Amino acid sequence: MCGFIGIVDEAGVAGQLSTGLQALQHRGQDSCGIFTYDGAHFPGHRGLGLVRDVFDRPVVERLQGKAGLGHVRYPTQGKGVLADSQPFFERRPGVIMAHNGNVTNYDELERGLAARSIHLVSRCDVEPILCIFADEVMNRRRVNHTADDVAAALRDTVRLVKGAYSVVFVMQVDGQPTLVAFRDPHGIRPLVMGRRGDAWCVTSESVSLDALGYSLVGELEAGEVGFFRAGQEPVRRMLEQREHTPCVFEAIYFSRPDSVERGETVYERRLSLGRRLAGEFASRGFSADRVIPVPDTSRPAAIAFAEELNLPCREGFIKNRYSGRTFIMGSQAGRESALRLKLNLIRSEFEGQRVVVIDDSIVRGSTIRRLLDLVWSQGPKEVHFAIHAPPVLNPCFYGIDMSTEAELAAPGYVGDAARVGGLSLEDQRAMEDRWAKDLGVDSLTFLSVDGLNSVFPGRRCAACFDGVYPMSVSEEHRLAIIRDRTACG
Amino acid sequence: MCGFIGIVDEAGVAGQLSTGLQALQHRGQDSCGIFTYDGAHFPGHRGLGLVRDVFDRPVVERLQGKAGLGHVRYPTQGKGVLADSQPFFERRPGVIMAHNGNVTNYDELERGLAARSIHLVSRCDVEPILCIFADEVMNRRRVNHTADDVAAALRDTVRLVKGAYSVVFVMQVDGQPTLVAFRDPHGIRPLVMGRRGDAWCVTSESVSLDALGYSLVGELEAGEVGFFRAGQEPVRRMLEQREHTPCVFEAIYFSRPDSVERGETVYERRLSLGRRLAGEFASRGFSADRVIPVPDTSRPAAIAFAEELNLPCREGFIKNRYSGRTFIMGSQAGRESALRLKLNLIRSEFEGQRVVVIDDSIVRGSTIRRLLDLVWSQGPKEVHFAIHAPPVLNPCFYGIDMSTEAELAAPGYVGDAARVGGLSLEDQRAMEDRWAKDLGVDSLTFLSVDGLNSVFPGRRCAACFDGVYPMSVSEEHRLAIIRDRTACG
Amino acid sequence: MCGFIGIVDEAGVAGQLSTGLQALQHRGQDSCGIFTYDGAHFPGHRGLGLVRDVFDRPVVERLQGKAGLGHVRYPTQGKGVLADSQPFFERRPGVIMAHNGNVTNYDELERGLAARSIHLVSRCDVEPILCIFADEVMNRRRVNHTADDVAAALRDTVRLVKGAYSVVFVMQVDGQPTLVAFRDPHGIRPLVMGRRGDAWCVTSESVSLDALGYSLVGELEAGEVGFFRAGQEPVRRMLEQREHTPCVFEAIYFSRPDSVERGETVYERRLSLGRRLAGEFASRGFSADRVIPVPDTSRPAAIAFAEELNLPCREGFIKNRYSGRTFIMGSQAGRESALRLKLNLIRSEFEGQRVVVIDDSIVRGSTIRRLLDLVWSQGPKEVHFAIHAPPVLNPCFYGIDMSTEAELAAPGYVGDAARVGGLSLEDQRAMEDRWAKDLGVDSLTFLSVDGLNSVFPGRRCAACFDGVYPMSVSEEHRLAIIRDRTACG
């Protein structure tokens, strides 16, 4: 996933970037970086680990400048390799860039750049975007780039780069240090804008704005670019617009609940998911004595689920935030110990009860099986399992770490049901019954695709659920993803 | 606070100790240590930081032995000094020891030991306990110590050592490596026992037992010692019994909710606290639209509070687990930013609502004031504030980090009301009104001392609330605590 | 100073580069880096500290490729900032580059690049060289660069870049991964070539070749470029030739004694310096009982000095290689302690003797004064001090860390003597007498400029001694050097 933040502020930006990144830390804990621009130089620092450990006062104070970028990385590969961590810098014409997303034609772009004698130093998605843009803008005009030049170069860039990407960069535009942000034509990955007095901030989630006292002023549209300068209204241009289909999985699972998405907090969306899921659960004729979320993501959905059915919502699972590896002999005992170290149970909430456990999703399916073993060991009368999202039937090529169908648990229970546009409700319920039996629970209910759609206004990318990909993905990329290459963004 | 764990198991103990300590990590994150005993040697390792970082496989594998101890430290002082971290070792007669608690006559003990030419290397409470015991047991018999010798030596030790302490140690007793545990005569700090097959475990909280697959078999009584050997029933002896008054603050605030205390989980106790608090809140004529816990401790109380009053319980605060320091200029903006980075708000849960915010306690009172500023900024109609414990009126000398009256916020609002045995209900309500006005909230309600007592069966140490200390504390110790010395235990 | 190494070898280069860098470690201990080229990618790693600590087996194994570069840095500023450490990478056309030297028109180059919208990310000298070259070569032809293209681009680069620089880089030339090396038109900084079977190595000093089993095959000429490919003879072209004036201070002080310079080891040169110095010392009518070098640099000169005068050469000073900071109160005692911790004395070699102490140079003059105090405390009958180089009268702008006249000790003793082309012998002897008196020694003798010239065949840059700079240095650069900017190269 990864998270980014860009700020222009006459009062300096490095301290703000460091604080804002801490609010995005849930999007990536492997490495982090900040680069600033003081009108002449681009001081920067990157390091492995958490923002609070990498950025101390002396480092922050060295990063002078009134515009800058920060990034936190969640690597699906290359963990611990500093060379792949963002932001990236290109000397020509002097640009620092960071992004969140996944480029689906990386190999093609790399070949195209190599044909122009431009070579990449990392395996990170943002580098080809940076190189194509930089080359295009320099080809247009060697010096004194205007917003028109930049927009034109970005138009060419966006035409070449396939995939999902929200990008921020800083360079000299129209003679001023400028923060620029743009999104892919479908606007799949998030990007919000905030202001505080004369200062502007563009970031992955609105929680950074909250931490810094900026007001949320909205999003860039899909395929749009914005130019931000302190004390001026942003200049916005359309690069290439297709249907805006933001990723629905962000709100279901990845974003912080206090982030705002299209005018509503993720928390509120999750309440709605829970409410709708309750209706579907009840309509199947199931009932229970109490509702128990698997913490922390599914808690809001569980609260609403319980309110809707007028049931108590209880904390039956206690999460340990300090758990690491266990060195206990015997794989079975060891695995159980490792799970229970992470997630302990409150027997009194399960014993003799008909419980409905709420979770956000089932991707690979192995952990949930061991979790249910632990639930049964607490002596419940019935165990129901309800998921506040539809079953994940398809891989994601746009930045969520579930890239191959072979890794997914749900497809194994679908059988020969038609999946076009998602399972039919009838097929989904049949699949749930098969899976419930296999898991040994009294029932399993996923939210229906209709249910999901009712919660999220407008079009979304829900390809992982319904198989409708906003763009085609080359076979080469599918294989590359399965083989080894992965985005860091 | 600190946490400890001791295990005897023929299959080896270091891996288990390392896992068990991770379950106790909430009790201390500054340093950690493990020592084992292989019948001849006492290999050990201690380090600064989290258990998962200090103990890797090679270190764990070096710690051979069928009996051993682990400890995590929460330093109220001396942070980052390895010399004060537990377990401690004494060569005569070969003992490793760890504890949780606070010795209230440390200076007196140190002088007494010095008079016997025994000198301490640390400022840690467990060291005088270890030295007194070791000297007493060696004075009785130089070799081949029996359980009777040990018990007799502990009797003398317990007579000398004032304060609250739960202690575990390992030494050769009756010719066998033996895990020994004992509690001060009032049993103030927690200590539970578990078994798994032939193995035994003694630890600060039952969550360690859960993580390791041990069954909880109960507690040692106040003033009791237990001798544990693999495959044998524990030998238990009374050292010196006074009224058993376990610390009530453990369950209110410090323990993990999934820990069991006197037959019930801490979670259940907190449900009861919330239910009772709801009754008191309603009986004062207050009402609200929704209940919002300050995460994470007060969530169970908030759930029960809401159920009791048939109100929704919502997650209006979102906690960021990655926040560190901020480097933003301007103290006011900086402090606000730092708080909001840690605890963000969901506007939709506050705006236009009559909210009752639930928290576990108010000790120093400064953070809560800034938090309420943030709450008001979300546009609520009314803000009520309810605390699922009575006001903290008195310092703790038994291991909770609130040692001087001057640091406490509550006494400033009490006026000349009599505090003997806690405030009268009438005085408490009057004090709450004064404080509510000062905080600018519509109401402030603490749980009454009667309410607290109704939740916790039997006698407790609730001195911080009611001023009834199980033992007297010397003036010297009060001053020492205020001045500089502090327990690590 | 800094040191570099480049290798092309079909058998892989990273392991060799890591070993070769360890042989150059005396040229810089602050940071180090290695980049390789596998025909498509440029994997690299840089870190703060010694080569043996930064490069372990996993890191070396990740650096695949048959051509590559390594660098060790001695920072005159920016110590501990990783962003300034070499090698550097430029994506267009895919070049890794490292150097040793000092660019004397950095600010001008930076402005010129900025005028082409090319911006630097570091304060390191090699970056503008890299950027100018890369831009020139891409302006000539966008793809499929030939050796002619590269040489032509380098010709333009060398015309623009003023100063002293020996540079190595790796890129695709004539369709093959190629190691390229070139020197400034005066060839001031060292660069030697070696071969082992089909493999080629270009490096700062021949000691790297020895450590790797390569045979020394010579140097590039001043202003020459060489293209190196495994199994082929190097292609060499002249870029721009002026008089070859290699830095004489390298051999006097900086290089390892086992390095070969123009067919002779530095060790042999130092023997010659010592022999010549002995003649000058004796011709002034001085005599002594024994010769004592200040270790380690001046030992060969001292040996030859002693042989020439038929005196014993003894180790009166013992160097401690582990000394760090002292925390002793009192500045006078503390400083003395710190010096004596580094350099202890053998009383028996001084007491009652007429000693002549040999050192390589006096730059700033403060340490030598304290050293002589220590010498006198050993009870010598006479103390003579002889330096196997002429007095340093002028700053160096070409990479030796003695950049401002104000820092130099010698000019203060020159008075109004003419310095053109170095002091006259008469003026030098007069100056030595003044300085000897000030130092409180029986005599002080520097090698004469004639003596120096007799040892080094051909023309040299000896500007620090004789004030004859091979190129003019702009006033802007003189100021910049005094102010703050500094080379890392």
Add this chain to the structure above:
Amino acid sequence: MCGFIGIVDEAGVAGQLSTGLQALQHRGQDSCGIFTYDGAHFPGHRGLGLVRDVFDRPVVERLQGKAGLGHVRYPTQGKGVLADSQPFFERRPGVIMAHNGNVTNYDELERGLAARSIHLVSRCDVEPILCIFADEVMNRRRVNHTADDVAAALRDTVRLVKGAYSVVFVMQVDGQPTLVAFRDPHGIRPLVMGRRGDAWCVTSESVSLDALGYSLVGELEAGEVGFFRAGQEPVRRMLEQREHTPCVFEAIYFSRPDSVERGETVYERRLSLGRRLAGEFASRGFSADRVIPVPDTSRPAAIAFAEELNLPCREGFIKNRYSGRTFIMGSQAGRESALRLKLNLIRSEFEGQRVVVIDDSIVRGSTIRRLLDLVWSQGPKEVHFAIHAPPVLNPCFYGIDMSTEAELAAPGYVGDAARVGGLSLEDQRAMEDRWAKDLGVDSLTFLSVDGLNSVFPGRRCAACFDGVYPMSVSEEHRLAIIRDRTACG
């Protein structure tokens, strides 16, 4: 080996100890530690690595007290385990202790202590010494220990502890913080005393005194104890005296040349060794053109050797102080590269010459063989090899890391010659001829045992050369040493 330092000074000792330890760092680089005594507490710090890295200003400032100890460790085993590093502390009666040496009846002592129920926490030799002393002194009198008590307890300790040990400790004696030092009855390991004004220092080598400005006032005698207090003359008592036989290998190899041993610097001893060796070399009819030391230890001997024969002494080998591991494939090439990285050669000093290479000793014999290969590759006419010590024929049990005969190279060439009291000169020369042939050199000459004795006045322990051990060593200990246990001291 290891090194120690103890200081009493009213002005505080931690800063001095840290500086003094840096002067002893050649005696051990694995770990280091300092403990002080402020009259009531014993603050301390230990860490892995060099003194300059472990002790920074904040750490030193925390170590308050007017008496204290420091130690550097050279582990023959247990490298990197902090638990074994010194100084050690014993609470009863409050003692910090450090030592250098090797206890030859460790297992017996450990059993004896265990029989008194005293158990060790480390595998370090100093711990049983500390425990026995502490127990003895407490058995005499529980409080207010006098110098008589301490001396009496040490007498018993020295009777029990076999081996070589120089020990320093700090405790309250006669009511004052006192630095105490004692040596085993043969005084095998070094221990010198220094004073500066009112302050006293006891340390392994006089170089610490030089670094701190103390004057050397002599040594403790074998079997003697000294009590040191600031401003008072030391109180000295004999514990148990046998023949004083200090280790001769210290001066040959281990000590710094600037250390003083029995009134003469080690440097002077090495001059004498070289002079004597020259005589023996010449008397065998050998001659050469130049003398070349293997740096750094043998340089003084080489200087004197050369002077004696009126030959030039030259630096044919150049040592690289930064070399670490090499990752070059192929064991033969790799090993050669690793050696040449450490020790490079100056061809001009060897080519066409008859060289005599001087080294301090041959212990295991493998490195020297590869070194001679390198020498021959430089084209010498003849290679002679001369060692300024006799052949090492016997293991050392007293602290030098050459513990088993099987590891030694020399015995393999002795054949059936009688070794009692060392080889006869005739046998030695015959053995040298065999070995020279095997090494492929023109001659090999060791110093004769007579030659050695002529340089070192008085009796010495030269058991490694002559097989005359001052004390017997139990078979148990011989086996233990071969098996696994090893001293750290």
